[in-house]
Structures are given as C-alpha cells and as structure tokens.
Amino acid sequence: MTIPNDTAITPQLVADHGLKPDEYQKILDLIGREPTFTELGVFSAMWNEHCSYKSSKKWLRTLPTQGPRVIQGPGENAGVVDIGDGQAVVFKMESHNHPSFIEPYQGAATGVGGILRDVFTMGARPIAAMNALRFGAPEHEKTQHLVSGVVAGVGGYGNSFGVPTVGGEVEFDARYNGNILVNAFAAGLADTDKIFYSKAEGVGLPVVYLGAKTGRDGVGGATMASAEFGDDIDQKRPTVQVGDPFTEKRLLEACLELMATGAVIAIQDMGAAGLTCSAVEMGAKGDLGIELDLDRVPVREAAMTPYEMMLSESQERMLMVLHPDKEAEARAIFEKWELDFATVGRTTDDLRFRIRWHGDEVANLPIKELGDEAPEYDRPWIAPQAPVPLATNDIPQMDVADALLKLMGGHQLSSRRWVYEQYDTLIQGNSLQTPGGDAGVVRVEGHPIKALAFSSDVTPRYCEADPYEGGKQAVAECWRNLTATGADPLAATDNLNFGNPERPEIMGQLVRAIEGIGEACRVLEFPIVSGNVSLYNETNGRGIMPTPTIGGVGLIPDWTHLARIAFAGQNQPILLIGAPPAWGTHLGQSIYLRDLFERKDGPAPHVDLVHEKKVGDFVRGLIRAGTATAVHDLSDGGLAAGLAEMAIASGIGATVSQLEGYDPIPVFFGEDQGRYLVTVALDAQSEAFHDLLNEAAVHGIFAPWIGTTGGTDLVLGNARPVAVADLRSAYEGWFPNYMAGQ
Amino acid sequence: MKSAVVVFPGLNRDSDMIAALTKIGGTPPAVVWHQDATIPDVDLIVIPGGFSYGDYLRAGAIAARSPIMDVIRERSEKGVRILGVCNGFQILTEAGLLPGVLMRNASLKFVCREVKLEVANADTVFTRGYTAGQVIRCPVAHHDGNYFADPETLARIEDNGQVAFRYADGTNPNGSIHDIAGVFNADKSVLGLMPHPENLIESAHGGIDGRGLFNGLLDAVA
Numbered sequence: 027m028t029i030p031n032d033t034a035i036t037p038q039l040v041a042d043h044g045l046k047p048d049e050y051q052k053i054l055d056l057i058g059r060e061p062t063f064t065e066l067g068v069f070s071a072m073w074n075e076h077c078s079y080k081s082s083k084k085w086l087r088t089l090p091t092q093g094p095r096v097i098q099g100p101g102e103n104a105g106v107v108d109i110g111d112g113q114a115v116v117f118k119m120e121s122h123n124h125p126s127f128i129e130p131y132q133g134a135a136t137g138v139g140g141i142l143r144d145v146f147t148m149g150a151r152p153i154a155a156m157n158a159l160r161f162g163a164p165e166h167e168k169t170q171h172l173v174s175g176v177v178a179g180v181g182g183y184g185n186s187f188g189v190p191t192v193g194g195e196v197e198f199d200a201r202y203n204g205n206i207l208v209n210a211f212a213a214g215l216a217d218t219d220k221i222f223y224s225k226a227e228g229v230g231l232p233v234v235y236l237g238a239k240t241g242r243d244g245v246g247g248a249t250m251a252s253a254e255f256g257d258d259i260d261q262k263r264p265t266v267q268v269g270d271p272f273t274e275k276r277l278l279e280a281c282l283e284l285m286a287t288g289a290v291i292a293i294q295d296m297g298a299a300g301l302t303c304s305a306v307e308m309g310a311k312g313d314l315g316i317e318l319d320l321d322r323v324p325v326r327e328a329a330m331t332p333y334e335m336m337l338s339e340s341q342e343r344m345l346m347v348l349h350p351d352k353e354a355e356a357r358a359i360f361e362k363w364e365l366d367f368a369t370v371g372r373t374t375d376d377l378r379f380r381i382r383w384h385g386d387e388v389a390n391l392p393i394k395e396l397g398d399e400a401p402e403y404d405r406p407w408i409a410p411q412a413p414v415p416l417a418t419n420d421i422p423q424m425d426v427a428d429a430l431l432k433l434m435g436g437h438q439l440s441s442r443r444w445v446y447e448q449y450d451t452l453i454q455g456n457s458l459q460t461p462g463g464d465a466g467v468v469r470v471e472g473h474p475i476k477a478l479a480f481s482s483d484v485t486p487r488y489c490e491a492d493p494y495e496g497g498k499q500a501v502a503e504c505w506r507n508l509t510a511t512g513a514d515p516l517a518a519t520d521n522l523n524f525g526n527p528e529r530p531e532i533m534g535q536l537v538r539a540i541e542g543i544g545e546a547c548r549v550l551e552f553p554i555v556s557g558n559v560s561l562y563n564e565t566n567g568r569g570i571m572p573t574p575t576i577g578g579v580g581l582i583p584d585w586t587h588l589a590r591i592a593f594a595g596q597n598q599p600i601l602l603i604g605a606p607p608a609w610g611t612h613l614g615q616s617i618y619l620r621d622l623f624e625r626k627d628g629p630a631p632h633v634d635l636v637h638e639k640k641v642g643d644f645v646r647g648l649i650r651a652g653t654a655t656a657v658h659d660l661s662d663g664g665l666a667a668g669l670a671e672m673a674i675a676s677g678i679g680a681t682v683s684q685l686e687g688y689d690p691i692p693v694f695f696g697e698d699q700g701r702y703l704v705t706v707a708l709d710a711q712s713e714a715f716h717d718l719l720n721e722a723a724v725h726g727i728f729a730p731w732i733g734t735t736g737g738t739d740l741v742l743g744n745a746r747p748v749a750v751a752d753l754r755s756a757y758e759g760w761f762p763n764y765m766a767g768q
Numbered sequence: 769m770k771s772a773v774v775v776f777p778g779l780n781r782d783s784d785m786i787a788a789l790t791k792i793g794g795t796p797p798a799v800v801w802h803q804d805a806t807i808p809d810v811d812l813i814v815i816p817g818g819f820s821y822g823d824y825l826r827a828g829a830i831a832a833r834s835p836i837m838d839v840i841r842e843r844s845e846k847g848v849r850i851l852g853v854c855n856g857f858q859i860l861t862e863a864g865l866l867p868g869v870l871m872r873n874a875s876l877k878f879v880c881r882e883v884k885l886e887v888a889n890a891d892t893v894f895t896r897g898y899t900a901g902q903v904i905r906c907p908v909a910h911h912d913g914n915y916f917a918d919p920e921t922l923a924r925i926e927d928n929g930q931v932a933f934r935y936a937d938g939t940n941p942n943g944s945i946h947d948i949a950g951v952f953n954a955d956k957s958v959l960g961l962m963p964h965p966e967n968l969i970e971s972a973h974g975g976i977d978g979r980g981l982f983n984g985l986l987d988a989v990a
Binding site: 178181182185186187188270271272273275276362363364446447448449450451452453454455456458469585 | 777778780781783784787788803818819821822823824877878879880881907909911964966967972973
C-alpha cells in the first residue's frame with residue numbers, strides 16, 4: 027500500500043497513528059498547517075510512548091542518576107560508569123516485549139541486536155549479555171512455543187554476534203499469557219576518553235548512513251509497541267523486524283575501527299522509528315537542524331515512499347555525523363566490511379528537520395519539539411492498597427522435605443540449564459561465572475585481576491502486592507546478588523514493564539515502583555544510569571504484573587576472591603548472615619504459598635535498606651578477606667531453597683539445626699530480605715570462628731551458625747534427610763521435561 | 769614458532785584463539801584478513817570459530833570457497849599444519865581438506881556446555897601433548913557439530929587413525945557418528961575439531977585441559 031504524501035489527514039488516520047486528538051491539535055498549533063502524511067508518521071514515531079517517555083518522564087526524573095563513578099547517566103544510548111584504570115563499563119537494558127509475542131524468534135533476536143547496538147554505538151565492545159524473560163503459565167497453549175522461539179532467538183543472535191550471555195531470568199505466570207516480556211541487557215567495555223555520544227556538533231557537516239539497507243520491515247513498529255494487544259494481534263506480524271547478526275557483527279567491527287580514526291563527531295543507532303528517531307535525536311541534542319535527502323538512502327526494495335523510509339525499523343543501521351575531511355577514510359572502512367555507506371544529509375543551523383525526496387520537500391518540522399521537547403503528561407494515579415497481613419497462626423503445613431523437593435522441581439525454582447545451554451556463555455574467554463550462580467562474572471580484558479559482575483532481578487509478585495516495596499526489593503536483590511560474588515555494586519539500568527498508564531491504578535503501580543526503586547538506589551548508592559520503559563503491556567484490558575526489571579553491574583577488584591554458591595568442602599560451618607532472630611518469618615507472597623497452596627495473599631516482604639547495606643558490606647568483607655568459602659543470597663523459596671541450590675551446585679550435603687520453639691515452615695520457606703548463606707573454613711570451636719560471630723554482633727548483624735556442610739544429604743531440622751542427588755534430579759528435570767511435552 | 773590466524777567476516781572466536789596462541793606460544797600470531805592476497809611464512813595456520821558469513825548457506829560453505837582457501841591449500845601441500853576449530857572445522861570439511869561433514873546438532877539446538885573428550889590418537893604433532901586414551905574436559909559451543917561420514921569414509925578414517933578426539937563418558941552433545949569430535953586428514957597435517965580447547969587454558973577458565981593441544985603443537989612447530 028502506498029499512500030501519497032499529500033493524502034488528506036482524517037481523524038481516523040490520526041488515530042491509526044496512535045495520536046490522541048489533543049496531541050494532533052498540538053501538532054497543528056506547532057506547525058500552523060495540516061501535516062503531510064510523512065510528517066504525521068514522523069510525529070507518531072517521535073511522540074509515542076516508546077520514544078518520548080511521555081507518561082513516565084515526570085517520575086523517571088526523580089531517580090538518582092549521579093554518583094562518583096557515573097560518566098553518563100540516562101539520555102544517551104547507554105549509561106557509562108568508570109571502573110578505574112581509564113576504562114568504563116557501558117550498559118543498558120531494553121524491552122522487546124510486543125514483537126517477541128508476535129514473532130518470538132525474530133522479536134527476541136532483534137531485541138538482543140538492538141541492545142548490543144546501543145552499547146557499541148557508544149564506542150564500547152560488548153562483553154556480556156543477559157536476558158530477563160517472562161512467559162505465561164506453563165500450561166497455557168502458547169507458552170512452550172514462545173519459550174522455544176524466544177530462547178532460540180536470543181541465542182541465535184547473541185551467539186553469532188559473539189557476546190557471552192552470562193545471566194538472566196526466566197519466570198512463568200498466567201499474567202503474561204497474552205503479553206510476554208523479553209528484556210535484553212548488554213554491557214561493553216570502553217576507554218573513558220573514547221566514549222561516543224549522539225549529540226551532533228557543527229553546521230554543514232555530512233550526515234552519513236551506515237550498515238544494512240532500508241526495507242519495509244518494522245514500519246510502524248514503535249507505534250505498535252505502544253499499543254495494547256487485542257485479538258487481532260497476528261495481523262501485526264509485518265511490523266516485526268528481522269535480525270541479521272552477521273551484519274551486526276560487521277557493523278560492530280566497522281564502527282569501532284571508524285571510531286579509532288577520529289572521524290566520528292556524533293553517532294546514533296537506528297532503533298525504534300529508525301531514521302526518524304536517530305536524525306531527530308542527533309539534531310535536537312546538538313541544537314542543530316538536520317536535512318535529509320532520501321534519494322540517497324540505500325534501500326533494498328523498490329519504490330519505497332518517504333513515509334516508509336522514515337519509519338522503517340530495518341535492523342543493523344547507524345547514522346553518524348562525520349568530520350568532512352575523514353569521509354574517504356570512513357568510506358574505505360565500511361567498504362572493507364562490505365557495508366553500505368552513504369552521505370544522506372547535512373547538519374544545518376535552523377533547528378528544522380527537513381526531508382527531501384525526488385526534488386520535493388516532504389517534511390519540514392521544528393526539530394526540538396519533535397525530540398527533547400516532546401509532550402509530557404502528568405497522568406492521574408491512585409496509590410495501590412497494600413494487602414492485609416497474614417494472621418500469625420495462618421501457616422499452611424506441609425512436610426518440609428516434601429515441600430522442598432516439590433519446589434526445587436517446580437517451574438519457579440528449577441534449573442534454567444535448558445535455556446542457558448543454548449547461549450554461548452564462554453566466548454571471549456573471560457567468563458568466570460556463567461549462569462547458575464548469583465551473578466554472571468567476566469574478567470576485564472587487559473587487566474590482570476579485575477572483573478565485572480552482572481545480575482538481573484525483579485520479583486513481580488511482590489511488585490503486584492506492593493509496588494513500592496517491590497521496587498525496593500528489585501534493586502536490593504540485584505545489589506545483593508552482585509555483593510554475593512564479592513563485587514562492589516556500581517550502578518544499574520531499569521527496564522520498567524507495566525500495563526496501560528492511562529488507567530490510574532496502573533499509573534499508581536508505575537509511580538510507586540519508581541519511588542521504591544529511587545529510595546533503594548539512594549540508600550544503596552546504586553544509581554540508575556540508563557533504562558527503558560515499556561507500557562501498554564496488556565491484552566484485552568488485562569495488564570501484566572508490574573515488572574520493573576533491574577540490571578546491575580558490580581566491580582570485583584580481584585577475581586581470585588570471587589565467591590560462588592557451591593559448598594566448597596565438608597564440615598564447614600554455615601552462617602545465615604542478616605537473619606531475623608527466628609531466621610525466617612515472612613510467608614506473604616512467598617513461593618511456598620503460591621506454588622504449594624495456590625495462595626497469592628499477604629504483603630510483600632519489607633526491605634530494610636539500611637540493614638541491607640550493612641549486611642551486604644559485611645558479607646563482601648568476608649569474601650575479600652578470604653574468610654567466606656561459599657556465598658549465596660536468599661530469595662525465592664527462602665532458606666530451604668538457598669541451601670538446596672548450594673548443595674546441588676557442589677554435590678555436598680548439609681545438616682541444619684531445628685530452631686526450637688519456631689514453626690519450621692516460615693523458618694525454612696519465609697522470604698525475609700537481606701539474608702545471605704555463608705560458609706567458612708573454620709572450626710566451629712575455634713577462636714577465629716567466635717571472633718567472626720562477635721564481629722557480626724559488633725556490626726549489629728545477627729549471623730546465626732545454623733548448620734554444617736557434609737555428607738550427601740540435605741537435612742533440614744527434624745525433617746527427613748533428602749539426598750542431594752534427588753534434589754538435583756528434581757531441579758534439573760522440570761525444564762527439559764516441560765519442553766519435551768511431558 | 770610462527771602461526772597465523774585467518775579471519776573471515778562473521779568469525780567471532782578469533783580473539784579467543786589469538787589469546788591462546790599468544791599466552792601459550794609467547795608470540796602473537798599473524799592475523800590474516802580473508803581478502804589478503806597471501807599468508808606470511810608460518811608453520812601453523814589456524815581458522816578459528818564463529819559464524820563466517822552468518823552460516824547463512826551452510827556452516828562454513830561460503831568461506832570454504834573464498835580465494836584465501838587456495839593459499840591455505842597450497843601451504844598445506846607444502847607441509848604447513850592447519851588447525852580448524854568449530855567454524856574452522858566446518859570450513860575445512862566444506863573445502864575438502866578434511867573428510868566428512870558437520871550437520872545440524874541432533875537436538876536441533878545450539879549447545880554450549882562442557883564435555884569430556886577422549887584422545888583417540890596421541891601420535892601426531894597436534895595431540896602429542898596428551899596420551900592416547902586420556903580423557904580431558906573441553907567446552908563446546910555450536911549449532912552444527914553433528915559429524916557424519918559415509919560408511920566407507922568412516923572405515924577409512926578409523927583404520928588410518930584419523931579420529932583425533934571422541935566425546936567420552938556419554939557426553940556426545942550433538943549426535944556425531946562414532947562420537948567423533950575431531951578428525952585429521954590422511955597425513956595428519958590438518959586437524960579439525962568442534963570443541964574449543966582455546967577456552968580452557970588457564971585457571972580462570974576453571975581448568976587447563978585445552979593447553980595440551982597448543983603445548984604439543986607449538987612445541988612441534990617451534
């Protein structure tokens with residue numbers, strides 16, 4: 027379908043572009059005339075939720091984004107954090123939810139491609155990736171197909187591109203039945219003095235198009251991603267882009283080679299709304315106009331209209347402003363890598379975004395209002411009601427050993443090996459810890475002992491019960507996972523997945539979650555340096571659980587002191603550091619209640635951030651001192667699940683005391699926050715061991731000695747011993763059996 | 769000792785291989801771009817892993833038909849050792865420098881995990897860092913590592929000691945016939961293998977079982 031540029035703009039056409047009547051009126055007021063068809067497309071691309079953050083901006087501004095190590099916070103392609111020695115880690119997380127539901131392989135693949143591009147656009151070579159995936163209930167008819175396609179897509183792109191996938195999450199819940207979440211994280215390494223930005227500088231300079239050719243794929247993708255799904259979703263398939271990791275790999279090498287020549291003034295990858303978004307951002311940030319000549323854009327299909335070219339989301343493309351005297355050198359590099367290189371426009375001094383095609387001007391718009399001065403909303407919101415606390419005697423009973431086996435072999439806690447073995451976790455030769463631990467860890471190339479840790483976390487059921495506590499918990503758990511490897515948590519990226527913000531209760535979830543995230547980031551000194559907001563995650567009016575995924579990065583100064591979750595030996599005392607006097611108490615929103623009793627009630631666990639920081643700093647100290655032999659933070663499934671994971675990872679059992687006078691269910695399955703299991707190679711009767719306990723007490727930290735490693739069974743208090751081998755077969759069995767249809 | 773690593777667009781374990789050759793051999797290899805007219809005078813030419821040309825036609829098929837392969841063939845005839853790992857192995861089979869083919873994994877899925885390898889023939893310059901029958905650890909990471917050869921070829925390579933490594937202890941990750949993980953050409957001057965010894969050469973990798981290959985080889989060609 028080709029619509030001429032002088033097409034009459036009807037209210038229906040405006041609505042089809044996702045623009046509300048008042049937004050269209052704003053356009054009319056701004057340009058003083060009816061927009062052309064291309065201009066309408068440009069506005070819809072720039073002013074949709076995905077590109078403009080119009081519903082969330084007011085609240086995102088409240089997040090802490092600065093810190094002594096932060097070089098670049100939100101607003102660029104990715105955040106940049108100093109890791110010393112003249113190097114920086116560059117990272118971001120971004121969603122590709124809607125495309126992945128429509129076409130799981132390509133949706134997930136291009137999500138990975140997009141985030142990798144965000145990182146290398148800034149001059150960083152990608153060194154690690156993670157993926158936080160959330161699917162519908164296992165028994166839902168589409169889930170298996172979506173898992174299979176998304177995992178293959180993530181692997182297909184990342185493996186071919188050549189980045190190790192070192193972490194992530196996979197979770198199932200019926201609330202994602204019609205709207206899965208695919209949140210892709212990437213991190214890269216750059217020299218602090220060679221970071222590249224999107225802000226254009228200088229008038230009359232060439233605007234250069236690089237990479238793959240432009241096709242019709244993904245036209246209108248960003249607008250689609252900002253709409254709710256209905257039953258006609260399959261008709262949206264043509265708006266999903268197709269990924270080409272081979273081209274992306276060449277684009278990476280060509281860009282890094284080009285950056286090394288000093289030719290690049292500004293660079294922006296073409297992601298959502300492709301050419302439109304990248305050109306407008308470069309111009310608007312630099313207070314410059316941009317003029318594009320579409321006849322020079324490399325295309326792979328005949329007779330493409332300006333509208334299609336401006337809105338195409340063809341992948342693996344870049345836009346740059348180059349030093350004019352280096353144009354020939356730049357061209358030679360791209361020809362070597364057999365990629366397109368075309369000068370498609372120039373920077374101007376009039377703050378207009380002008381598009382020419384076949385000798386006509388098909389668009390002429392004010393660039394600032396399109397870009398950094400796009401509309402912003404203060405949407406009405408209502409604070410969510412916190413659930414009623416569980417009655418103190420409301421403790422559904424089950425045999426502790428049975429419950430443990432059932433949970434370890436269930437969809438929530440079982441091993442994700444089936445997933446991560448489809449990802450190349452080892453490429454680049456720097457992986458120190460691959461998936462299965464608390465955080466993925468990679469060495470810093472070129473440094474003898476430094477490493478970086480990565481973790482992605484959120485507990486959506488806590489966020490649903492209490493978005494404020496859930497937002498805090500997502501940050502705290504990420505911080506805790508990084509700490510559990512011995513890393514100093516540096517900074518985080520947030521990927522906020524929510525429903526329709528035009529509904530005040532959903533907006534309330536978003537607002538309170540951001541407030542919780544902000545509070546946790548402030549107390550833990552863990553700033554947010556990049557992020558992405560994905561709203562309208564609804565199908566037929568039913569929203570997903572609020573899912574603010576936090577992707578964190580930590581620095582390990584000496585990886586010879588890297589802590590892992592596997593028990594390190596026999597007869598080592600096990601400490602539960604940061605525990606309350608009863609070890610575990612909180613069953614509200616626990617996996618125990620949800621997966622064994624189908625109960626989703628009670629409040630989310632409270633996160634005491636001051637305590638969190640104190641405990642984490644203490645545990646990190648034990649790791650750095652070489653005292654801790656194994657470390658694992660507690661989360662889903664509480665103490666029992668944490669112990670089981672340490673036993674399974676090592677093949678070594680443990681015997682844990684019965685806490686007399688307390689019901690074992692909350693002790694073993696409560697999900698109280700801020701707790702770590704730590705083993706030490708000390709004799710429990712030794713002075714050194716008692717000094718350690720004293721030191722914890724001096725810090726005001728309760729660190730009970732709860733048991734000892736050894737044998738081949740896990741013994742939880744008075745419960746019957748469970749063979750580690752049985753735990754392992756339950757733990758390893760669920761995923762492959764499920765995918766095999768058993 | 770002199771070595772060269774040949775890089776095709778889309779290969780991505782070139783840096784891993786260069787690091788291994790440098791760390792174990794002491795000198796960095798020459799890096800040869802596929803469009804280069806020639807390869808420096810070296811004792812060992814390595815084609816590393818990755819996805820040359822995206823594996824778009826068949827893994828290794830396009831690279832195998834590029835002009836630089838004529839240079840490699842020529843050098844091979846002059847006795848220069850050739851090593852292909854993963855995509856490099858696929859390229860060497862596609863180029864006809866090694867017998868057999870590598871098909872899609874039997875699971876139809878990419879697989880990255882650690883496997884066990886038995887050294888089937890330790891009597892070559894490539895494998896003399898090991899002992900015959902020795903079982904080593906080694907990671908794999910591939911989508912198309914399912915080795916296959918027709919019965920006649922299979923009998924010939926088995927009889928002639930051309931099987932270099934076999935997956936051991938039930939760890940065959942891809943359905944390869946006879947558990948074959950790596951093969952030599954007839955005179956044992958060319959080796960291709962699917963696993964990645966270059967990713968298990970230092971304590972940070974959790975083991976050094978991959979060093980044996982480089983130790984034996986670099987020593988031999990020094």
